[in-house]
Amino acid sequence: MRVGNRGKWVNAEGVSAVGSAAELAECLRATGYLAGEGLATVGYLALALHRPLLLEGEPGTGKTSLAGAIAEALDLDLIRLQCYEGIDASQALYDWDFPRQILHLRTVEATSSDAAVEEVEKSLFDERFLLSRPVLRALRESPAVLLVDEIDRADDEFEAFLLEVLSTYEVTIPELGTITAEVPPIVVLTSNRTREVHDALKRRCLYHWIDHPGLAREIEIVRTRLPAVSARLAEQVTRSVQRMRELDLLKPPGVAETLDWARALDALGADVLDVETAAATLGAVLKYREDTDRVRESLDRLLAS
Ligand SMILES: Nc1ncnc2c1ncn2[C@@H]1O[C@H](COP(=O)(O)OP(=O)(O)OP(=O)(O)O)[C@@H](O)[C@H]1O
Ligand SMILES: [Mg+2]
Numbered sequence: 001m002r003v004g005n006r007g008k009w010v011n012a013e014g015v016s017a018v019g020s021a022a023e024l025a026e027c028l029r030a031t032g033y034l035a036g037e038g039l040a041t042v043g044y045l046a047l048a049l050h051r052p053l054l055l056e057g058e059p060g061t062g063k064t065s066l067a068g069a070i071a072e073a074l075d076l077d078l079i080r081l082q083c084y085e086g087i088d089a090s091q092a093l094y095d096w097d098f099p100r101q102i103l104h105l106r107t108v109e110a111t112s113s114d115a116a117v118e119e120v121e122k123s124l125f126d127e128r129f130l131l132s133r134p135v136l137r138a139l140r141e142s143p144a145v146l147l148v149d150e151i152d153r154a155d156d157e158f159e160a161f162l163l164e165v166l167s168t169y170e171v172t173i174p175e176l177g178t179i180t181a182e183v184p185p186i187v188v189l190t191s192n193r194t195r196e197v198h199d200a201l202k203r204r205c206l207y208h209w210i211d212h213p214g215l216a217r218e219i220e221i222v223r224t225r226l227p228a229v230s231a232r233l234a235e236q237v238t239r240s241v242q243r244m245r246e247l248d249l250l251k252p253p254g255v256a257e258t259l260d261w262a263r264a265l266d267a268l269g270a271d272v273l274d275v276e277t278a279a280a281t282l283g284a285v286l287k288y289r290e291d292t293d294r295v296r297e298s299l300d301r302l303l304a305s
Pocket of ligand 1: 034036057059062064256259
């Protein structure tokens with residue numbers, strides 16, 4: 001463990017020194033992440049109780065970036081595991097560096113013809129040839145923040161594997177033995193709910209659904225993330241996006257799109273959002289033709305102050 005690099009908010013026992021939900025919210029705010037009260041509370045509990053945090057919510061509502069913000073706020077490394085269809089334990093845990101093992105084998109064969117088979121075999125499964133993947137790294141390098149992003153893309157088998165790791169915080173590598181985290185990593189799992197995460201994994205975690213932020217907080221997010229954008233533009237953009245979310249669109253815009261739109265308008269030098277400019281830049285905020293058509297029809301109303 002990298003004792004010298006221990007996060008400032010984690011003491012020698014790996015216990016979080018964040019004393020309350022309000023304190024966590026304050027630390028996150030310092031990184032530019034503005035958490036609502038519910039999220040700050042569940043985040044604080046995840047730290048205090050050493051429980052994984054499962055976040056679900058609409059796209060672009062800040063699920064992934066929360067893990068980065070926690071890592072930054074606590075001065076810990078962020079280790080990310082991006083899930084995808086077909087991901088298996090070896091991609092999450094470890095692999096052997098096959099080409100280097102072969103090279104090693106050739107070298108041994110060339111230099112000592114009488115080396116015992118078991119000896120050679122043993123030397124092949126040495127730490128030197130181990131490729132640590134995110135979950136193993138998180139166990140070995142903890143305290144760290146492990147982000148398991150988009151768990152809903154992985155299949156049942158992978159979820160079962162993850163459940164086991166998150167229950168024991170240890171893994172066994174047959175050739176090397178059992179590796180246990182001295183301190184459980186802080187684990188954040190995210191899901192876009194393309195399928196339900198199993199109850200067994202949910203039971204292990206604390207759960208929070210991240211809603212779109214209210215108007216005031218979203219304006220504040222834009223102002224925090226994009227300080228160059230004027231207060232007036234930030235408010236107009238955010239108010240319009242919030243109204244779009246009420247239109248039953250195929251893909252309602254998330255905070256990510258609000259930021260993209262404000263960024264796009266700023267890049268065009270606009271400091272006020274009128275119908276013409278909005279119509280020309282809708283591609284920054286809507287990604288379906290049906291949604292764009294729908295919004296164009298009601299732009300006047302959406303932009304009204
Ligand atoms: N509460 C917040 N405070 C500050 N920034 C935020 C907040 N919520 C979202 N953002 C910003 O919005 C953008 C999108 O966030 P993020 O990628 O974390 O969303 P997500 O929920 O993981 O989306 P997806 O489901 O598409 O993966 C990022 O740039 C992030 O910084
Ligand atoms: Mg994400």
